[in-house]
Amino acid sequence: MNVDDLLQHPEGKTLEFKRELTTAERVLISAVAFANTAGGIILFGVEDQTRRVVGIADPHGLEERLANLLSEAIRPRLAPEIEVLPWRKTHVVAVRVYPSPGRPHYVKAKGPEEGVYIRVGSTNRRADRIMLDELRRLAHHESFDEQPMLELSSEAIDFRAASELFSPVRIMKDRDWRTLGIVVEHQGHLRPSTGGMLLFGHERARWFPDAYIQAGRFHGTDRTDILDTIEIHNYLPLAVEEGLAFIRKHENRGLDIREARHTERWSIPFIAVREAVINALVHADYAQRGAPIRLSLFDDRLEIENPGLLPFGLTVEDVLQGISKLRNRVIGRVFKELGLIEQWGSGIGRMLAACREAGLPDPHFEEVGWHFRVTLYKRRAATPATDAVDETILHLLRDDKGYTTAEVAQVIQRTARTTRTRLASLVARGIVVEVGSGPRDPYRKYYLVV
Numbered sequence: 001m002n003v004d005d006l007l008q009h010p011e012g013k014t015l016e017f018k019r020e021l022t023t024a025e026r027v028l029i030s031a032v033a034f035a036n037t038a039g040g041i042i043l044f045g046v047e048d049q050t051r052r053v054v055g056i057a058d059p060h061g062l063e064e065r066l067a068n069l070l071s072e073a074i075r076p077r078l079a080p081e082i083e084v085l086p087w088r089k090t091h092v093v094a095v096r097v098y099p100s101p102g103r104p105h106y107v108k109a110k111g112p113e114e115g116v117y118i119r120v121g122s123t124n125r126r127a128d129r130i131m132l133d134e135l136r137r138l139a140h141h142e143s144f145d146e147q148p149m150l151e152l153s154s155e156a157i158d159f160r161a162a163s164e165l166f167s168p169v170r171i172m173k174d175r176d177w178r179t180l181g182i183v184v185e186h187q188g189h190l191r192p193s194t195g196g197m198l199l200f201g202h203e204r205a206r207w208f209p210d211a212y213i214q215a216g217r218f219h220g221t222d223r224t225d226i227l228d229t230i231e232i233h234n235y236l237p238l239a240v241e242e243g244l245a246f247i248r249k250h251e252n253r254g255l256d257i258r259e260a261r262h263t264e265r266w267s268i269p270f271i272a273v274r275e276a277v278i279n280a281l282v283h284a285d286y287a288q289r290g291a292p293i294r295l296s297l298f299d300d301r302l303e304i305e306n307p308g309l310l311p312f313g314l315t316v317e318d319v320l321q322g323i324s325k326l327r328n329r330v331i332g333r334v335f336k337e338l339g340l341i342e343q344w345g346s347g348i349g350r351m352l353a354a355c356r357e358a359g360l361p362d363p364h365f366e367e368v369g370w371h372f373r374v375t376l377y378k379r380r381a382a383t384p385a386t387d388a389v390d391e392t393i394l395h396l397l398r399d400d401k402g403y404t405t406a407e408v409a410q411v412i413q414r415t416a417r418t419t420r421t422r423l424a425s426l427v428a429r430g431i432v433v434e435v436g437s438g439p440r441d442p443y444r445k446y447y448l449v450v
Contacts (some may be wrong), residue, residue, distance in 0.1 A: 001094050003087045006043055006404060007051050007435040008447050011122040012313055013367075014040035017048040028073050028107045029117050031125050034097035035078055035105045036127070036135060036316045045092035048189035053437045055090025060093060062093050070095070073109065073435040076102040088443065099297055099313045100367070104135035118307065120367055130287050138312055145195030146181055146424040149207070152197070154183045154190040162200040166238055169338060180337065181330040185281050192361040195330025199236050211236075212288050213243050215295040217250040223296070231292075236281055236331065237351075239340055243277050243295055244270075250297055267378040268302055272363065275347040276374045278340055280306040283327050288370065295423075316365045322349055351376075389414070393422060394448065397432065402445035 003244075009015055012114065016030050016318050034040035044066075045056040056062050063082050066201060068080055081096040101381025105272050106115035116127040116135070127135065149156070159172075162182070173384045182196035197204060198211055211231040219225040228250065251266055266273075280293050296303040310316070311325040326332045335341045342403065349365050356377065364375040386394065392412050396403060403411075409419035423446055426432035436444020 001041070001083060001096070002087060002338070003043075003053075003085050003092060003146055004435055004445065006041065006094075007046070007053070008433055010051070011048055013119050013121060014038055016040065016042045016045040016122070018042060018044050019047050019054055020044065020056070021065065022031040024069055024073070025107070025109075027066070027069065031070055031078060031080065031095065031097050031118040032074055032105045032107055032115070035074075035100040035118065036103050036312065037099065038310075038313055038318075039097055039099040040119065042095040042097070043092055044095070045087075045090070050438075051433075051435065053087055053092065055087065055437075056093055057083040059093050059198065061090040066093070066095060069361075073107065074105055075108045075112070076100075076105060078105060088437065100137040101139070103139050104132060118309075118312075120369075129284070133287065134285070135312065143195075143327060143329045144285070145193060145198060145330040146184070147194050148184040148186045148191040149185060149194060149197055150191055150404065152192050154192060155203055156192045156200050156203065157182060157196050158200045161235060165235070165338060180333050182334070192285070193330055193333075195328060198328075199334055201329060204235075205233060208286055210292050211284075212292050213239050213281075214292045215243060215246045215297075217246075217297045219299070221298050221300050222394075237335065237340065238339060240274075240278055240281060244274060247273055247295065247297060247302065257261075264342060268360070268376045269358050272351040272354040272376055273302065275351045276302075276304045276363070276376060279374070280304050280372075282332050282335055282341065283311070283372070284308055285327065285370075290408055291371065300378050302376045302378075303373055304376070305368070305371050307371055309367050309370060309372060316367075319348055319365060320352075322346065324348075355429065389422065390426065393426065394431070397446060397448045400447065402435065402447050404443060404445055406442075408446065 006015065011017055014034070018027070021027060023035065027042065046053050063084055066082055066126050070080055076292060078097065078100065080098070083094045083096070085092050085094055104116045110117065114126070116132055117124045118127050118131060127350070134144070159177070163172050178185065181193050182200065183190045184193045190348055192201065193270050197207055201207065214229070216229040217227045219227050230246055232239045234242055274275050277295065284293055284306040288307040291307040294305045296305070308327065308415065310319065311327050314323065314325055332341065341347070355362055361377045366373050389412050393408055396408065405416055405419050406422060408423065409416050412419065414422070423432065423434070427434055431449060432446050433449050434444050
């Protein structure tokens with residue numbers, strides 16, 4: 001574990017800084033949230049806002065206190081790694097909590113209902129009933145959409161509409177519906193699965209009133225003035241095409257003329273739009289109520305938002321590397337069989353490649369409240385202006401080793417005072433981050449923002 005590497009990053013889903021152990025409850029809540037979500041590191045001896053290292057006077061004493069606290073006050077028991085790390089003339093203490101197969105963990109004093117927390121961004125949230133149920137399903141390797149709906153018979157599924165959708169692919173037989181999980185055998189009777197109802201149920205709106213797409217075209221860059229809006233309540237595979245049709249209706253297009261041929265050129269690559277819409281439908285948390293899937297088209301961007309955080313155990317960084325966990329297995333199998341999905345985890349890569357090829361910024365992926373949002377940009381993001389000296393500094397910092405003010409000054413051939421001013425400007429613009437014990441630390445180092 002490298003302290004300098006950790007200090008380059010702000011607090012987030014898998015990282016938290018603490019100056020010292022002041023309140024045991026807050027540490028317990030963070031450890032529980034990390035274990036229940038995607039794991040993480042709590043670093044003691046660092047101020048959370050400034051990332052200034054203050055150190056720990058008695059690191060081994062803190063290590064022992066933390067070991068006893070985390071062992072006794074969390075259930076099921078956790079076994080995090082606790083490590084004393086040297087930094088300059090002091091020490092910090094790191095607690096690494098791994099995502100746990102024993103979820104849900106809870107703070108013992110609060111109990112198994114009120115003491116369960118999850119990590120959302122850089123905050124800890126108490127898990128509500130829906131999140132608790134999802135954590136328990138995860139522990140049993142189950143998905144929400146695989147569960148049988150015992151109140152209904154298999155006749156609740158519109159097999160005719162489903163067969164028509166599958167007809168270009170293959171002729172469906174009775175056993176195929178069971179193989180895909182559209183229907184589930186329970187005590188000698190066929191029942192529709194939750195996923196089957198979401199996909200092809202006759203009365204989907206009755207059982208899942210929020211399982212639809214809400215699409216809107218807004219004037220400008222906020223939601224003040226809406227120009228057009230629709231609600232799409234069709235079967236999920238057909239809802240994909242209706243959502244894309246709405247975006248096509250309002251999206252700016254141009255002509256890309258090459259010799260005798262010309263093709264339409266969209267301000268957002270349509271392959272990226274398609275992948276984002278499909279991902280939203282496949283990975284939405286349909287157990288949540290009160291929040292449909294939303295497509296919001298602005299002058300400068302398209303936001304695609306679905307209810308549900310990333311599946312537990314995943315971070316945005318994992319997603320960008322092509323790592324995928326399927327929340328809805330039935331819906332995922334059907335979309336793959338229909339050719340809407342090619343390969344798990346490949347959609348994000350196609351989105352990134354399409355945007356980069358078009359000269360646009362990478363899509364932005366984030367967890368917002370209890371939702372997950374993808375933002376696709378229409379215009380190249382403005383980059384802070386830099387001159388030749390700034391570019392020399394940035395080129396120096398690209399090797400990720402970190403450099404002191406004196407080292408940078410030597411390379412750009414400026415005084416220490418001028419160099420500090422340059423570096424402070426780059427820090428203020430969010431291009432560079434400084435790591436040290438404070439503004440007067442002569443050994444503080446500078447890194448490119450990751």
